[in-house]
Amino acid sequence: MTPADLADAIVAAIGRAVADGDLDVTVPTTVTVERPKTPGHGDYASPVALQLAKAARRPPRAVAEVLAGRLVTERGIVGVDIAGPGFLNFTLAGDALGEIARTVVRAGEGYGQAAKPRDVRVNLEFVSANPTGPVTLASARWAAVGDALGRILTAAGYSVGTEYYVNDAGVQIERFGASVLAAAAGRKIPAEGYHGAYVAEIAAAVLAGRPELLDLPDDEARAVASAEGLALMLTEIRSTLEGFGVHFDRWASEQTLHTAGALTKAIDDLRTQGHVYDADGAVWLRTTDFGDDKDRPLVKSDGQPTYFCADAAYYRDKRGRGFDQLVYLLGADHHGYVARLKAISACFGDDPASNLDVIIGQLVTLSRGGTPVKMSKRAGTFLTLHDLVDAVGVDAARYSLVRSSLDSPVDLDLDLVTRQSSDNPVFYVQYAHARISSLLRNAEALGLPGASETADVALLTHPREVDLLRGLGEFPRVIEAAATLRGPHRVARYLEELAGVYHRFYDACRVLPQGDEQAGPLTGARLLLVAATRVVLSNGLGLLGVSAPERM
């Protein structure tokens, strides 16, 4: 019996109590079940009686008694105690907890995933950095978090499409093209252009492919430099991200929206919905109808569409491709967009509360020896994702970017990031996995079955074994919470916790026979438990895009 099973049983018990007239409340769809921190409070506890007491107009302990009587007969539950103001403390049958190990090993890679798919198509857009330079550390966080979130949402049963929006139109692209051309011609790069060393490399590559570049008329040369430079830059961005284990289902081009007339269609659509007006020679969207500070221009008085207009067109494009919920993962420097995106959603007639979810993550800051270092693509002063991966590897990089809450800024100290790699908690988790792998290899060498289906799990009664079983049982709920709350860091924190529980188990409980001992039933049960732990560590690390090594 997992905690999720127990929660279901409690809901059912409330339902029966209401049907019998013993309780007068609306039956909740889900109830809180938690692992008591203190020993002596059973295997699991629920404060549900306290929560229902008010609605039921009965003292909490009376509600608890009504429920306890109906739950004590439940299969797998051997004891229900009422404690304190009305907590329900559950003691599970010895084998009910142990069965978790068998469940995990049977499910294998599928353990932790939602039992049935949800009928929700989620579009997840992240990174979407301007393709005018390499992927920076600022974007690296969104790459690691967004990719992990995509995997977690998929595991939680959502149908997910990941997307990178390529801003391949507009002024920045023109400046980038001008910079590439200047570098190719050996001229000084314009002040408002891009000054990173990579511009010269791109220029050399463009020149190699188009030797006639410098002989073309200036306009044409700039267009070629833009287009070819952009293509090279995008290839590099893609390969950096793929090398980081981050895959996008779609690379959406802004330019394509322009050429396909999507912006015009979006404006027409919004006009039909009644939220567009003309003023001062410009075309405006009345976003103030939906909580924005001021109305936003769709088309400037010079006839050029705004970036905001492209955003609206892109929103409409995604919805038109069948996505129910559009998730945007943005940095805190873009938080001003939230109100605008909500307004776009509402202006199209959608419900921003269900069709849109803008996640704001705090920024990554760089420092060296405690002194802040500025990141700027235009000035060319930044550390790239590529550099970070070279320095610490994909696993440590991804893990350290994903283990913090999005509400919390991440500071990477360039002096520490390379040196501290061995302090990274990712090794603590990976080490647990490697230790298990080694143990299972030794078991195999001894001719012992790795994870016997017939193991007597009722023998797993040592406190460290019980802790481990409880920890394994949490995994599905961790995925669920990480998906619902959009918090991939929860998976990382859970894995650290689980690894700690395993290390303590390993220290206290000998698994393999030593000397001339014979393998007994307990050996088989512990091997099953250990194998189950490896499954969860491996699945969890997989959700974060971090490898689960067999050896370290």
Add this chain to the structure above:
RNA sequence: GCCCCAGUAGCUCAGUGGAUAGAGCGACCGCCUCCUAAGCGGUAGGCCGCAGGUCCGAUUCCUGCCUGGGGCACCA
């Protein structure tokens, strides 16, 4: 001025209204004849920013204030 985020152990940070608030790092003291010591045990370290409010119950929710970070455009 308005908006967003944060303030929890020396440092970095977890904590979906529940019982005695946790982890890692750092400090100190211990543990390898044995399945990987990248591990384990122990000690020290807390007005959970401040003040009100809601609640049987608040680190968690609400209001105000203080401090720190970020953001305001017919830029992209």
